[in-house]
Amino acid sequence: MVKGLYIHIPFCHQICFYCDFNKVFFKDQPVDAYIDSLGKELSLWKQQGALDQPLETIFLGGGTPTSLEPQQLERLLGYIHEFVPMASNLEWTSEANPDELTYEKMQVLFNGGVNRLSMGVQSFDEDLLKRLGRTHNNNDVARAVADARKVGFTDISFDLMYGLPGQTMKQWEDTLEQAFSFDLPHFSAYSLIIEPKTVFYNLMTKGKLNTVTEDLEADMYAKLMNEMEQHGLLQYEISNFARPGFESRHNLLYWDNEEYIGAGAGAHGYVQGIRYSNHGPLKKYMEPLEQNERPILNSHSVPRKEMMEEEMFLGLRKTAGVSLAHFVEKFGVEMESVYGDILKKEIESQNLVIENGRVKLTNQGRFIGNNVFEQFLLA
Amino acid sequence: MNQEQRLARQKKIRNFSIIAHIDHGKSTLADRILERTNALTAREMKEQLLDSMDLERERGITIKLNAVQLNYTAKDGETYIMHLIDTPGHVDFTYEVSRSLAACEGAVLVVDAAQGIEAQTLANVYLALDNDLEILPVINKIDLPAADPERVRQEVEEVIGLDASEAVLASAKAGIGIEEILEQIVAKVPAPTGDPGAPLKAMIFDSLYDPYRGIVSYVRIVEGTVKPGDKIKMMSSDKEFEVIEAGVFTPRATLREELTVGDVGFLTAAIKNVGDAPVGDTITHARKPATEALPGYRRLNPMVYCGLYPIDTSKYNDLRDALEKLELNDAALQFEPESSQALGFGYRCGFLGLLHMEIVQERIEREFNIDLITTAPSVIYNVHMTDKEVLKVDNPAMMPDPQKISFIEEPYVKATIMVPNDYVGAVMEICQKKRGNFLTMDYLDNSRVSIIYELPLAEIVYDFFDQLKSGTKGYASFDYELIGYKESNLVKMDILLNSEQVDALSFIVHRDFSYERGKLIVDKLKNLIPRQQFEVPIQAAIGQKIVARQTISAIRKNVLAKCYGGDISRKRKLLDKQKEGKKRMKQVGNVEVPQEAFMAILKMDDQSK
Numbered sequence: 010m011v012k013g014l015y016i017h018i019p020f021c022h023q024i025c026f027y028c029d030f031n032k033v034f035f036k037d038q039p040v041d042a043y044i045d046s047l048g049k050e051l052s053l054w055k056q057q058g059a060l061d062q063p064l065e066t067i068f069l070g071g072g073t074p075t076s077l078e079p080q081q082l083e084r085l086l087g088y089i090h091e092f093v094p095m096a097s098n099l100e101w102t103s104e105a106n107p108d109e110l111t112y113e114k115m116q117v118l119f120n121g122g123v124n125r126l127s128m129g130v131q132s133f134d135e136d137l138l139k140r141l142g143r144t145h146n147n148n149d150v151a152r153a154v155a156d157a158r159k160v161g162f163t164d165i166s167f168d169l170m171y172g173l174p175g176q177t178m179k180q181w182e183d184t185l186e187q188a189f190s191f192d193l194p195h196f197s198a199y200s201l202i203i204e205p206k207t208v209f210y211n212l213m214t215k216g217k218l219n220t221v222t223e224d225l226e227a228d229m230y231a232k233l234m235n236e237m238e239q240h241g242l243l244q245y246e247i248s249n250f251a252r253p254g255f256e257s258r259h260n261l262l263y264w265d266n267e268e269y270i271g272a273g274a275g276a277h278g279y280v281q282g283i284r285y286s287n288h289g290p291l292k293k294y295m296e297p298l299e300q301n302e303r304p305i306l307n308s309h310s311v312p313r314k315e316m317m318e319e320e321m322f323l324g325l326r327k328t329a330g331v332s333l334a335h336f337v338e339k340f341g342v343e344m345e346s347v348y349g350d351i352l353k354k355e356i357e358s359q360n361l362v363i364e365n366g367r368v369k370l371t372n373q374g375r376f377i378g379n380n381v382f383e384q385f386l387l388a
Numbered sequence: 389m390n391q392e393q394r395l396a397r398q399k400k401i402r403n404f405s406i407i408a409h410i411d412h413g414k415s416t417l418a419d420r421i422l423e424r425t426n427a428l429t430a431r432e433m434k435e436q437l438l439d440s441m442d443l444e445r446e447r448g449i450t451i452k453l454n455a456v457q458l459n460y461t462a463k464d465g466e467t468y469i470m471h472l473i474d475t476p477g478h479v480d481f482t483y484e485v486s487r488s489l490a491a492c493e494g495a496v497l498v499v500d501a502a503q504g505i506e507a508q509t510l511a512n513v514y515l516a517l518d519n520d521l522e523i524l525p526v527i528n529k530i531d532l533p534a535a536d537p538e539r540v541r542q543e544v545e546e547v548i549g550l551d552a553s554e555a556v557l558a559s560a561k562a563g564i565g566i567e568e569i570l571e572q573i574v575a576k577v578p579a580p581t582g583d584p585g586a587p588l589k590a591m592i593f594d595s596l597y598d599p600y601r602g603i604v605s606y607v608r609i610v611e612g613t614v615k616p617g618d619k620i621k622m623m624s625s626d627k628e629f630e631v632i633e634a635g636v637f638t639p640r641a642t643l644r645e646e647l648t649v650g651d652v653g654f655l656t657a658a659i660k661n662v663g664d665a666p667v668g669d670t671i672t673h674a675r676k677p678a679t680e681a682l683p684g685y686r687r688l689n690p691m692v693y694c695g696l697y698p699i700d701t702s703k704y705n706d707l708r709d710a711l712e713k714l715e716l717n718d719a720a721l722q723f724e725p726e727s728s729q730a731l732g733f734g735y736r737c738g739f740l741g742l743l744h745m746e747i748v749q750e751r752i753e754r755e756f757n758i759d760l761i762t763t764a765p766s767v768i769y770n771v772h773m774t775d776k777e778v779l780k781v782d783n784p785a786m787m788p789d790p791q792k793i794s795f796i797e798e799p800y801v802k803a804t805i806m807v808p809n810d811y812v813g814a815v816m817e818i819c820q821k822k823r824g825n826f827l828t829m830d831y832l833d834n835s836r837v838s839i840i841y842e843l844p845l846a847e848i849v850y851d852f853f854d855q856l857k858s859g860t861k862g863y864a865s866f867d868y869e870l871i872g873y874k875e876s877n878l879v880k881m882d883i884l885l886n887s888e889q890v891d892a893l894s895f896i897v898h899r900d901f902s903y904e905r906g907k908l909i910v911d912k913l914k915n916l917i918p919r920q921q922f923e924v925p926i927q928a929a930i931g932q933k934i935v936a937r938q939t940i941s942a943i944r945k946n947v948l949a950k951c952y953g954g955d956i957s958r959k960r961k962l963l964d965k966q967k968e969g970k971k972r973m974k975q976v977g978n979v980e981v982p983q984e985a986f987m988a989i990l991k992m993d994d995q996s997k
Contacts, residue, residue, distance in 0.1 A: 279956070
């Protein structure tokens with residue numbers, strides 16, 4: 010059953026050097042037509058019956074949703090209200106760039122039902138920000154948070170990044186300290202991953218990127234977890250921290266292996282047992298919708314074996330881990346009978362632990378999660 | 389045909405090979421000759437060959453384009469039958485070259501008009517001279533801007549001592565001089581001698597296995613005549629067979645009523661066992677046998693050994709099958725089972741040289757789909773024990789206890805390196821570092837030098853080619869021949885991973901270089917072996933003595949931070965890739981070691997630069 014909706018806004022005024030999401034420069038793009046296409050896509054989902062039950066979460070991501078003008082945002086929210094039934098406790102997040110998040114746009118969002126802001130702060134070191142290709146500065150962040158609170162937002166999160174080229178431990182500590190000064194209920198902190206087709210990747214292959222060592226990155230991660238704990242923010246996932254009750258339910262939905270609709274160019278979704286992705290290029294995304302067809306690039310009906318694998322390698326990202334009972338309920342077999350050897354081995358190596366009927370990563374295991382997850386892929 | 393017709397035909401036969409240094413234009417010249425004599429365009433030739441390949445599939449025949457019969461109508465109005473016998477170009481395959489040359493009366497020597505004589509040219513010329521062949525020098529690529537045919541002509545005369553006054557100036561690429569080469573073959577290469585009426589003597593110079601027809605023997609008829617239905621006998625084993633097919637390659641396999649003196653073609657006789665028709669054997673008639681066999685080939689012994697192990701230990705039997713199949717048309721390949729504590733069961737394989745080793749390894753991985761771990765190549769050491777016994781050791785792991793060794797000898801080669809004189813210093817430095825003894829140096833002309841060194845074969849095995857290439861910007865050419873064994877102060881270096889000795893990583897090294905090499909290899913291994921979940925010390929030891937140490941620190945962080953807008957497939961792909969990568973690693977004790985690590989020793993000198 011579909012529980013959430015992800016909407017992709019592929020426009021940016023400035024492309025960050027590490028980003029390999031589907032995105033294009035805002036300028037000269039058919040933004041208004043794109044919003045209509047999104048509306049069309051949602052209407053098709055509605056017709057198909059995937060939007061009959063109220064959704065629990067909506068997430069506007071990108072690209073940059075805040076690259077849209079207020080009127081454009083308003084039209085987008087209008088489409089969502091038209092086609093998407095919403096649960097009373099709906100969590101509705103929008104990603105936002107601090108420098109683009111004007112008071113007016115925030116009002117449009119808030120009045121339209123958005124109740125959570127996820128700001129792409131990344132760092133409080135302005136030199137580092139420039140080297141990431143970000144356009145905002147620390148004043149923009151302070152102003153955006155103050156305005157957001159004035160508008161009425163309480164659930165505000167910062168995205169932070171560490172393991173950045175040339176970043177020192179000192180810089181990371183400073184960023185954390187400044188971030189805590191905002192007294193927010195939620196933080197996401199991601200280590201930089203250098204993906205192909207990014208500015209950073211090209212620099213790296215030319216040997217011109219001053220990447221951090223694995224050891225420093227691990228130290229930064231340890232520092233992060235430690236600091237978060239000190240500030241009463243509980244880690245509920247590899248990269249996410251929140252005050253109790255402020256966990257991002259949309260984020261958890263992915264790790265809970267639940268179903269969600271992904272709408273927009275290049276978006277991914279998981280509906281009725283099928284994982285699919287939409288065409289990325291705007292033209293290829295928009296054209297089928299004009300013919301009332303979904304803009305599917307590929308789709309894959311997830312077999313039971315893969316579903317089990319995903320239950321594990323996604324679920325183990327959560328601090329709560331994977332419930333043994335839920336596994337039996339979902340797949341009709343004990344987790345032990347499928348993964349007995351691996352569980353035994355990883356528990357012995359102290360990467361996993363079983364507590365209160367749930368299997369979870371230990372603190373040690375969390376650092377090398379991929380090595381643990383990998384083993385849950387069945388041959 | 390009657391005796392008279394056969395003799396008349398025999399006078400019109402010309403058998404020749406083309407010998408050349410790599411890239412001097414041998415294949416292009418062969419193509420031109422094929423076009424010219426068979427009146428085929430390049431395009432048609434290709435098509436025809438492709439047809440043959442289809443035939444190959446339909447009938448299960450494998451056709452090698454290595455002994456082609458051609459017809460050439462010369463300026464004297466007569467039509468000549470030519471057999472062009474292909475030769476491989478690399479030093480590892482000197483043996484095959486000598487086999488091919490033994491089937492000929494003449495050789496076309498192709499020398500690049502710009503580059504002149506190279507080490508490989510010389511080696512092949514000497515082989516041709518050993519076989520008493522008429523050598524026709526051809527100076528190729530005269531249309532290159534850098535061509536200097538006169539200098540090269542002089543080189544041929546001075547360095548090889550051949551009369552090059554009539555050397556053909558050619559450009560195989562542009563089709564210049566082809567006619568003249570063919571005319572010289574007619575005029576200068578002697579017709580085969582031999583009596584078609586005499587008892588049969590057919591020399592097997594190559595063979596391949598065909599699942600439908602059994603062994604296809606490539607033969608040169610030296611005496612007598614053979615036709616389908618004849619009862620034949622292998623002179624080495626006295627085993628008898630009945631000829632089923634006789635034919636030649638045109639280049640298509642074409643059946644003939646008979647093969648007679650001077651013919652180069654193939655015979656099949658439902659021979660199932662490759663050992664029953666060994667290359668170098670003489671075939672004769674069962675009823676009227678020849679009294680003595682033709683001089684056989686010197687069977688070349690492998691010079692380089694290494695262990696081949698399947699990464700997936702369950703593929704051990706597949707590996708054996710693969711090696712057996714390769715052995716069928718690669719007589720030089722030798723193998724026997726061995727086992728390693730670190731790697732499990734595998735095979736110790738002997739090769740003619742490094743290239744040969746790489747080719748076999750690649751064919752096993754590609755054609756038979758078996759992922760391999762190759763241990764560092766080793767030469768054969770003569771180990772003289774204190775009890776006077778002499779052991780031949782081709783696997784460092786098998787080196788006896790030093791206490792029981794009196795002394796060790798290692799194989800040496802005489803290496804000839806030709807190089808523009810600007811690089812003499814670089815070459816000497818490399819040779820010196822490789823424990824070489826300088827022998828002589830000669831100027832080939834005023835800009836090129838031939839340098840001769842005595843070098844331990846083991847040092848050549850270790851990336852000598854690569855160093856030579858980079859040290860001389862690719863200008864050096866190199867050839868070597870084994871000259872025998874010399875005593876050396878050698879020690880066995882063991883490598884310990886996580887305090888466990890890994891037998892497959894042991895190597896033999898000269899004592900003077902042992903500390904340096906030990907340090908290099910542990911550094912190298914540190915970079916090649918990925919971080920594990922625990923700290924892994926790497927040690928290099930001679931006996932009980934640790935000479936170098938490094939530590940691979942434990943893995944610290946390996947977890948993907950983010951999910952890309954609900955895109956699970958990326959996470960899955962990453963995990964899949966990671967898992968796949970681990971499959972290609974070998975679990976040694978509790979350390980996962982990638983394939984490359986076992987070859988690390990080969991590339992040791994990378995880091996010393």
